[in-house]
Amino acid sequence: MYEIVEKSEIFNVHKIVIKAPAIASAVKAGQFVIIMASEYSERIPVTVSDWDVEAGNITLYILEVGISTLELARMKVGDSLFAVTGPLGVPSEIKDYGTVVLGGGCYGIGGIYPIAKACKEAGNKVISIIEARYKDMFYHEKELMEVSDKLLYATSDGSKGKKGKVEDVVCEMLEQGEKIDQAFFMGCTQMLERCSEATRPNGIPTKVALNSIMLDGTGMCGACRVSVGGEIKFACVDGPEFDGHEVNWNELHNRKAAYAEQEAEIYQSYSHECMAEKKLKQELERG
Amino acid sequence: MNKLAVKNELSHEKMTIDGKSVPFTSGETILDVAKRSGIYIPTLCARADLPSTGSCRLCLVKVEGMRGYATSCTTPAEQGMVVTTNSPAIEKLRRGILELILSEHPSACLVCPIRETCEKFNAPSSKTGRVTGCNMCPNRDTCELRQLVEYLGLEEIRYPILYKDFPLERDDPFMDRDYNLCILCGRCIRVCQENLGTSAISFVQRGHDTKVGTSFGKLHVDGNCRFCMHCVDVCPTGALSVRGSKWYGYPDEEINITCILCDRGCELVVDTKWGKVMGAHPIRDMSAGKREYCVKGRCCLPALFNSPDRLKYPAVRREDGKFIYTNWDTAIKHASGILSKYKASEIALLSSSHLTDESIYVLHEFARVYADSNIFYIVDGKLTFSTIEKSDEILKDIKLLYAVEANSLTDDIIDRFSSLEHIIVQDIYPSKLSLLEKTCAIFPTTVFTEMDGTKTCAENRRETVAKAANPPGNAMPDWEIILKIGNELRNGNFKIKDFRSIQNLILMHPWIIGAVPMVPKDSVVYRGFPIADFVPDFREYIEHRLKANGEVHF
Numbered sequence: 001m002y003e004i005v006e007k008s009e010i011f012n013v014h015k016i017v018i019k020a021p022a023i024a025s026a027v028k029a030g031q032f033v034i035i036m037a038s039e040y041s042e043r044i045p046v047t048v049s050d051w052d053v054e055a056g057n058i059t060l061y062i063l064e065v066g067i068s069t070l071e072l073a074r075m076k077v078g079d080s081l082f083a084v085t086g087p088l089g090v091p092s093e094i095k096d097y098g099t100v101v102l103g104g105g106c107y108g109i110g111g112i113y114p115i116a117k118a119c120k121e122a123g124n125k126v127i128s129i130i131e132a133r134y135k136d137m138f139y140h141e142k143e144l145m146e147v148s149d150k151l152l153y154a155t156s157d158g159s160k161g162k163k164g165k166v167e168d169v170v171c172e173m174l175e176q177g178e179k180i181d182q183a184f185f186m187g188c189t190q191m192l193e194r195c196s197e198a199t200r201p202n203g204i205p206t207k208v209a210l211n212s213i214m215l216d217g218t219g220m221c222g223a224c225r226v227s228v229g230g231e232i233k234f235a236c237v238d239g240p241e242f243d244g245h246e247v248n249w250n251e252l253h254n255r256k257a258a259y260a261e262q263e264a265e266i267y268q269s270y271s272h273e274c275m276a277e278k279k280l281k282q283e284l285e286r287g
Numbered sequence: 288m289n290k291l292a293v294k295n296e297l298s299h300e301k302m303t304i305d306g307k308s309v310p311f312t313s314g315e316t317i318l319d320v321a322k323r324s325g326i327y328i329p330t331l332c333a334r335a336d337l338p339s340t341g342s343c344r345l346c347l348v349k350v351e352g353m354r355g356y357a358t359s360c361t362t363p364a365e366q367g368m369v370v371t372t373n374s375p376a377i378e379k380l381r382r383g384i385l386e387l388i389l390s391e392h393p394s395a396c397l398v399c400p401i402r403e404t405c406e407k408f409n410a411p412s413s414k415t416g417r418v419t420g421c422n423m424c425p426n427r428d429t430c431e432l433r434q435l436v437e438y439l440g441l442e443e444i445r446y447p448i449l450y451k452d453f454p455l456e457r458d459d460p461f462m463d464r465d466y467n468l469c470i471l472c473g474r475c476i477r478v479c480q481e482n483l484g485t486s487a488i489s490f491v492q493r494g495h496d497t498k499v500g501t502s503f504g505k506l507h508v509d510g511n512c513r514f515c516m517h518c519v520d521v522c523p524t525g526a527l528s529v530r531g532s533k534w535y536g537y538p539d540e541e542i543n544i545t546c547i548l549c550d551r552g553c554e555l556v557v558d559t560k561w562g563k564v565m566g567a568h569p570i571r572d573m574s575a576g577k578r579e580y581c582v583k584g585r586c587c588l589p590a591l592f593n594s595p596d597r598l599k600y601p602a603v604r605r606e607d608g609k610f611i612y613t614n615w616d617t618a619i620k621h622a623s624g625i626l627s628k629y630k631a632s633e634i635a636l637l638s639s640s641h642l643t644d645e646s647i648y649v650l651h652e653f654a655r656v657y658a659d660s661n662i663f664y665i666v667d668g669k670l671t672f673s674t675i676e677k678s679d680e681i682l683k684d685i686k687l688l689y690a691v692e693a694n695s696l697t698d699d700i701i702d703r704f705s706s707l708e709h710i711i712v713q714d715i716y717p718s719k720l721s722l723l724e725k726t727c728a729i730f731p732t733t734v735f736t737e738m739d740g741t742k743t744c745a746e747n748r749r750e751t752v753a754k755a756a757n758p759p760g761n762a763m764p765d766w767e768i769i770l771k772i773g774n775e776l777r778n779g780n781f782k783i784k785d786f787r788s789i790q791n792l793i794l795m796h797p798w799i800i801g802a803v804p805m806v807p808k809d810s811v812v813y814r815g816f817p818i819a820d821f822v823p824d825f826r827e828y829i830e831h832r833l834k835a836n837g838e839v840h841f
Contacts (some may be wrong), residue, residue: 011450012417064416073416074457133395133420134448156399156420159447164400190408194401253408260411261561267414268531268565268590271460271823 001080002035005057010139011132013107014062014073020084021056023048029114030092030209030241033058034217036083037075042068045214045236047186048087049110049140058084061110061140067266088217089240092207094118098125098181101173101204102148103166103195105131105187110140111209112186117147125149127180129169131191135160166191167198180204185244189252196244206244210235212252213259227251302368317359317370318346328372329381329435331388331523332472333360336575338481343472344384345435348372356380382439388470389432390446392524396420397436398444414534417455418465418525425533426525432470453498459507460824460831461514461529461586466498468526475499475518475527482576487512508831513841514582520574531824532558532566532589543570545742545750546584547641547735548813549841550805552744553584557736562757564589564736581808581841582828583818588736590822591813592756596716598731599760610729615761615771622711622728623775626657626687634658635685635704637665638673639692640806641814643740643752645789646765650691651799652783652792653769657776661685665695665815666804673802679703687711691732691765694718694815713768716816731762734813738764739786741793743800809840 006017023033032047050059064073075081092115100119104112109130120126128148132138133156145151153161154169162169166185173180183206185195192208199206212235214224219237226235227248233239301310302320309324316339321328331343341358348359351369356377359370371377389397396402402422410422418424421433456464473490476499480486487510491500501510508514519527538558546555546567554573558566567588569580601618602610613621626634636654638647651673654662661681664671670679686708690696693712701707701723712720713730721729735742737758743749766789773781783789793800811818811829819826832839 009417011419012415012423064414065412066414070414070416133393133399134450136450137419156395157444157448168400188409190401190404194404256412261563263412263414264535264560264565265563265589265593267534268593269821269823270530271827 001082002084003080004075004077007075007077009073011137012064013110013139014064014069015110015139016060016062016072016075017057018060018081018084019056020058023084023086024051024056024058025053027051027058027087028091029094029118031087031089032217032240033060033084033086034088034214035060035072035081035085037068037071038082041071041082043083043215043217044068044072045088045211045217045240047107047111047209047240049113050143051114059110061107063107066263067270070270085217088236090238092118092184092241094122096123099127099179100124101127101129101170101180101183103129103131103170103183103185103187103191105166105191108186108191108209109138109144112184113140113144113147115184115186116144120147120149124182127152127173129154129166131155131166131187133157165194167194170195170198174198174202183207183244184241185209189249189256192244193247193249196247200245207241208244208247209240210242210247210252211240212255226255300364300366302364302366302370304370305372311364313363315364317348317350317357317362317364317368320364321359321370321372326372328359329438330360331431331435331470332474334474334521334575336482336572336577337474337477337521340473340477343388343470345381347377347380347384349374349377378439382441385432385435385439385441386444386446389436389441389444389448391449391451392432392468392470393419393448393450394421394432394444395448396422397433398442411536416457418468424468424525425528426522428537430525431523451498457530459512460827461531461582462507462516462519463528463530463533465526465528466500468524469499470524470526471497471499472523473499474521474523478517478521478576483515483517483579485511485513485515488518508828509835513579514586514828515576515579516568516582516585517574517576517580520568529566529586531586535560535565538565540755542753542755543751544736544753544755545744546588547643547742547744547750547752548583548587548806548818549808549810550745551581551808552742552748552750553578553580554750555580555584555588557588557755559755563593564756582825583811583841587818587822587825590824591818592734592736594716594821596821597759597762598715598717598729599762600731601761602729604727608724615763618728618730619768619771619775622730623772625709625711625727626689626772627776629687631657631659632661632681633684633686635661635663635681635688637688637690637692637696638662638803639695639814640664640666640804641735642691642765643735643738643742644749644793644800645740645786646769647803648789648793648796648799649766649769649773649783653773656773656782658689664804665692665700668695668697670700671804673799689713690720692815693720695812696720696815713765715762715814716821718815730768731758731760732768733758733762733764737762740764740766741790743803745805747801811839 003019008015027048034043046060102112126148127150129152131154186209212224215221217236219234224235228242229246311320328346330346333339339360341361346359347356349371350357415423453466539560546553555567557564600612603621682703683705689711691713693714710726711728736755739754740752829839
């Protein structure tokens with residue numbers, strides 16, 4: 001069992017710190033884990049945002065978007081996850097690029113942190129750009145600030161930084177003649193698409209962390225398949241990072257909507273009591 | 288106020304609205320008169336079916352001779368009054384008020400540059416806990432705030448957005464509350480207090496901390512809330528929502544049905560999507576609690592009817608004792624083969640009070656022709672025959688039982704059928720009867736949202752049952768299955784031919800329907816299955832109520 005040692009919520013993004021020493025000692029920037037809240041829960045892939053080898057903890061930022069993440073959101077410190085599998089996926093390619101731009105939105109604000117950290121350690125000039133609807137919704141800023149040469153903001157209502165989105169900041173930088181050698185983006189699918197389009201005219205190498213529907217995470221089931229440069233790739237074993245200029249975005253959007261019916265219907269018979277019951281059962285088992 | 292009286296007795300008093308002279312009756316407000324004259328005044332807190340309080344200030348109008356502006360929802364019309372409902376000054380005022388309201392409502396999406404693509408790609412898949420913008424909100428398609436933003440053409444909010452940061456309230460059954468979206472219009476409180484007389488909620492705290500809540504911050508289920516959800520129906524924002532049916536977006540269709548979970552037979556509108564019932568709510572005119580809907584019809588239908596456990600395909604027992612799924616023709620032949628082995632006096636039918644009139648009539652006709660009128664109901668665990676000539680005496684001779692409400696059959700009752708050889712089950716869910724060796728066929732049938740028909744309810748009202756959803760798998764309405772078996776046994780010469788002939792026969796023999804036991808309104812079962820088994824929140828609700836009051840009423 002994987003105990004939750006710390007938990008907090010910042011506008012629907014839940015920070016969950018889990019005791020998982022084996023993963024903490026093996027994980028690299030850009031990798032993810034697959035977690036299950038209980039024995040009967042769905043498996044969900046989550047980027048590892050930070051880890052502490054000594055304490056044996058990993059930090060995940062989970063966005064509540066459905067019933068499985070709701071289940072996680074309702075867990076408390078001291079509760080245990082049924083399973084945490086990882087590290088999975090190919091680590092980000094870290095080398096001395098020169099100037100690296102990292103863009104993050106929603107869970108991606110936490111998600112880009114380890115990549116920023118690794119890039120900084122490799123000697124890059126790191127510029128982090130984060131977006132949110134309004135200024136109170138940013139999180140993990142202090143840590144990100146420490147590993148970035150520059151931290152830029154974009155908000156929908158203009159309450160902090162630029163009014164707009166990450167790609168607007170990228171475009172502005174390019175207009176001002178800033179040289180970007182490599183870009184990484186993490187966030188919702190359409191943010192990845194928009195950001196990739198923003199870097200395309202200048203031919204900036206762009207990596208995007210795709211978030212297709214994933215099941216086993218080991219390349220067996222093919223649920224997470226994406227078309228990149230006309231080839232079929234599995235986000236779990238070939239990714240999660242791919243060349244943003246080569247991804248077939250329409251297909252990805254469509255595939256992500258495949259279970260809209262089931263996702264809406266499951267709420268009908270969901271009971272928040274079941275978490276309490278499960279906990280009671282766990283306690284009874286422990287004696 | 289009696290609306291009918293207003294229509295009939297338009298008095299000779301007149302006032303002028305926007306240069307138009309209109310008659311009115313004393314007691315009407317400016318808003319009432321304007322609405323009747325086809326003049327639109329934007330409102331958020333006012334509703335025709337709720338007492339007005341004038342709290343949102345959006346309905347401000349200029350009344351000549353009156354200082355400042357007047358809220359049209361609370362100002363009574365007067366003889367000779369001259370009212371202007373719209374002018375650049377009033378519009379500016381309204382926009383300012385709306386901007387202030389929106390500054391305390393997470394509304395960044397309204398001014399977001401990528402609003403449209405986000406709405407197309409992100410919104411449908413997002414089922415967020417804490418709503419941080421319109422695109423994440425379950426109420427986005429029916430939000431009255433958004434409608435007003437469009438009406439007033441608001442494109443910018445000059446004030447910084449203040450998020451109130453109230454905790455989400457998700458510990459109650461059926462209901463999610465996020466008071467960070469609340470604009471304090473007070474409609475929910477008015478419907479609960481004034482229209483229903485329940486007073487489960489009220490404004491709590493003072494000044495900036497004001498919010499809607501229960502006494503001492505108790506859970507609704509621990510207070511006197513009955514989860515009629517009229518507060519959700521009148522809420523102009525997404526602050527209140529029914530957890531089970533908030534994420535399907537805009538429904539494909541809204542269909543008027545009658546809820547026949549009990550004999551009250553309430554008129555309901557079901558939202559359907561993907562061929563399934565996804566939600567139910569009162570018809571619009573009833574949404575402010577003119578009639579209190581119970582939690583069963585309002586919240587339980589989708590979970591009760593969409594369970595993956597529903598019977599989907601007819602199954603028959605092979606000679607080697609195993610059940611196999613088959614098509615209807617084979618299943619009907621199998622069943623009629625077994626039926627034809629027995630004399631009429633050896634066959635009995637267990638009917639259900641939850642069936643539609645058509646199904647009940649066909650079952651009775653079938654029983655009359657093939658089963659010597661051996662048809663009974665189970666009411667409160669007791670056998671009830673629909674004719675007084677029959678009594679428990681017949682049970683010992685019965686060799687074949689055709690059960691339409693199989694889950695009501697307790698072991699005690701089955702034991703009384705001492706010479707029983709075969710059971711045919713026609714039901715919506717698997718029951719323990721499916722496991723019995725005597726069971727030789729299982730027929731999947733439809734629930735009342737999956738078939739057309741009628742149902743006689745209390746006070747002898749005959750209400751319409753309409754098909755709103757697709758049946759699961761190959762499930763068929765009860766009357767259709769019985770009709771097929773009847774025809775198979777008589778080589779197509781069963782007295783009843785089709786749906787229309789059943790309707791005519793019901794009118795000719797009303798006493799057959801009249802003799803069926805009614806379903807009491809406090810019933811917590813549907814066709815013998817406890818609703819709580821399929822709706823976890825309903826179990827929680829009745830358990831809380833039983834603990835607090837020792838009884839549950841609906």
